[in-house]
Amino acid sequence: MKYVDEFRDPKLISNVAREIARTADPDRHYRIMEVCGGHTHAIYRHGLKNLLPGNVELIHGPGCPVCVLPMGRIDDGLAIAQQPNVIFTAFGDMMRVPGTKGTPLELKARGFDIRMVYSPLDALRIAQTNPGKHVMFFAIGFETTAPSTALTLQRARALNARNFSVFCNHVTIVPAIRAILDSPDMRLDAFVGPGHVSTVTGCRPYEFIARDYGKPVVISGFEPLDILESILMILGQLRSGEARVENQYRRIVPWEGNLPALRAMGDVFELRPYFEWRGLGFISQSALKLSNAFAAWDAEVQFEVPGVRVTDPKAAQCGEVLKGVLKPPQCKLFGKECNPEHPIGALMVSSEGACAAYYRYVHRDEPVSV
Amino acid sequence: MCLAIPGQIVELSAEQPALAKVDVGGVKRSVNIGLLENERVGPGDWVLIHVGFAMSKIGESQARDQLRMLQALGEDELAMEEIRGYRFSQ
Numbered sequence: 001m002k003y004v005d006e007f008r009d010p011k012l013i014s015n016v017a018r019e020i021a022r023t024a025d026p027d028r029h030y031r032i033m034e035v036c037g038g039h040t041h042a043i044y045r046h047g048l049k050n051l052l053p054g055n056v057e058l059i060h061g062p063g064c065p066v067c068v069l070p071m072g073r074i075d076d077g078l079a080i081a082q083q084p085n086v087i088f089t090a091f092g093d094m095m096r097v098p099g100t101k102g103t104p105l106e107l108k109a110r111g112f113d114i115r116m117v118y119s120p121l122d123a124l125r126i127a128q129t130n131p132g133k134h135v136m137f138f139a140i141g142f143e144t145t146a147p148s149t150a151l152t153l154q155r156a157r158a159l160n161a162r163n164f165s166v167f168c169n170h171v172t173i174v175p176a177i178r179a180i181l182d183s184p185d186m187r188l189d190a191f192v193g194p195g196h197v198s199t200v201t202g203c204r205p206y207e208f209i210a211r212d213y214g215k216p217v218v219i220s221g222f223e224p225l226d227i228l229e230s231i232l233m234i235l236g237q238l239r240s241g242e243a244r245v246e247n248q249y250r251r252i253v254p255w256e257g258n259l260p261a262l263r264a265m266g267d268v269f270e271l272r273p274y275f276e277w278r279g280l281g282f283i284s285q286s287a288l289k290l291s292n293a294f295a296a297w298d299a300e301v302q303f304e305v306p307g308v309r310v311t312d313p314k315a316a317q318c319g320e321v322l323k324g325v326l327k328p329p330q331c332k333l334f335g336k337e338c339n340p341e342h343p344i345g346a347l348m349v350s351s352e353g354a355c356a357a358y359y360r361y362v363h364r365d366e367p368v369s370v
Numbered sequence: 371m372c373l374a375i376p377g378q379i380v381e382l383s384a385e386q387p388a389l390a391k392v393d394v395g396g397v398k399r400s401v402n403i404g405l406l407e408n409e410r411v412g413p414g415d416w417v418l419i420h421v422g423f424a425m426s427k428i429g430e431s432q433a434r435d436q437l438r439m440l441q442a443l444g445e446d447e448l449a450m451e452e453i454r455g456y457r458f459s460q
């Protein structure tokens with residue numbers, strides 16, 4: 001328990017840790033998936049694994065939007081960036097994600113107009129101040145971020161900004177969880193549910209996991225105490241043979257979600273019949289595209305998009321790590337060819353990716369621990 | 371990108387009702403409050419900000435919790451960088 005002293009409430013933390021040890025059945029092995037990359041980051045950063053009994057295993061889920069984006073989509077976005085008069089805009093997280101012919105940042109160094117923005121509204125603003133150019137926003141993110149893109153598109157329509165478009169890569173978390181539950185190599189007992197995604201979706205969309213699959217789901221905050229409490233709630237349910245959706249993060253997450261956000265998404269987006277997730281393959285109805293009413297702002301309609309499918313480098317095991325089948329250091333490239341300075345897979349780029357988090361917080365201290 | 375940043379509303383915008391000026395650690399920027407239309411917000415209220423949009427109204431103690439959490443995760447600098455980076459109302 002070497003990290004305990006750093007916590008705000010070391011006493012509370014050790015109480016919950018003790019309670020967890022008491023609640024976990026020593027004859028049972030628990031596999032609990034934290035769906036959200038923010039939780040993955042927090043778990044590594046705070047060394048929470050050290051506070052859990054050895055038979056309570058945390059599996060890192062697919063909840064990092066940068067990590068699950070297939071390389072082909074990056075290539076497609078960068079193909080648009082190379083059209084004449086185009087300004088490519090994206091969040092900072094995207095800038096170092098490699099496509100087959102380099103990262104957005106490398107393309108920028110080759111002279112293409114590639115700009116980092118902190119908000120989709122900034123991309124729209126660039127379109128307004130550059131009327132002679134076309135500004136494409138590379139949209140990415142789960143339900144936390146999709147409403148922002150939706151509102152930006154509604155505003156673009158209100159302003160009749162015709163030199164602005166969105167290349168939409170928004171994905172939705174629930175179908176990915178279902179795909180993981182249906183995957184034969186997946187043996188999970190419960191889920192720590194995403195925090196900020198759930199401020200938008202609310203808790204209802206997770207009910208099928210408890211009802212149809214008999215697995216507990218606890219929506220969790222991001223502080224060490226939140227995560228440990230959520231694990232304790234999960235173990236409590238498992239011990240009494242229950243499976244329910246519980247909301248540990250009530251202080252932020254309303255059970256019904258954010259209705260204006262859901263309405264804006266409904267207005268602007270429709271479900272794609274299927275979409276490829278890195279590591280998980282094609283998942284039906286798991287991603288959003290712009291609805292026909294917004295075709296004038298849809299980069300996939302306005303540009304010839306090559307629609308390339310790229311398979312990841314053979315030795316890269318991002319898929320297995322994403323599904324929780326392998327731990328980061330079990331990938332042959334981990335810490336060698338693939339490291340934060342030279343990422344090969346997206347899991348090494350984003351601070352919410354399991355490989356980057358593992359490299360940063362565990363690798364150096366205890367390289368043998370898996 | 372997945373940051374949720376706490377800020378306090380300083381003033382609402384008369385010309386642009388979708389925008390509000392917020393204060394995050396002394397830096398003041400406009401954010402979009404269109405996702406909060408079901409809640410009444412005004413100066414003094416705290417909100418969670420994500421990519422330029424207020425996502426939810428929160429209490430002052432939650433705002434402090436959230437800030438401390440960003441520090442604990444080593445993401446407070448990134449959060450300030452993001453807030454400073456919002457340009458859309460300028």
Ligand code: SF4
Binds near residue numbers: 318328
């Ligand atoms: S170490 Fe690199 S290549 Fe291997 S799984 Fe992680 S991100 Fe992918």
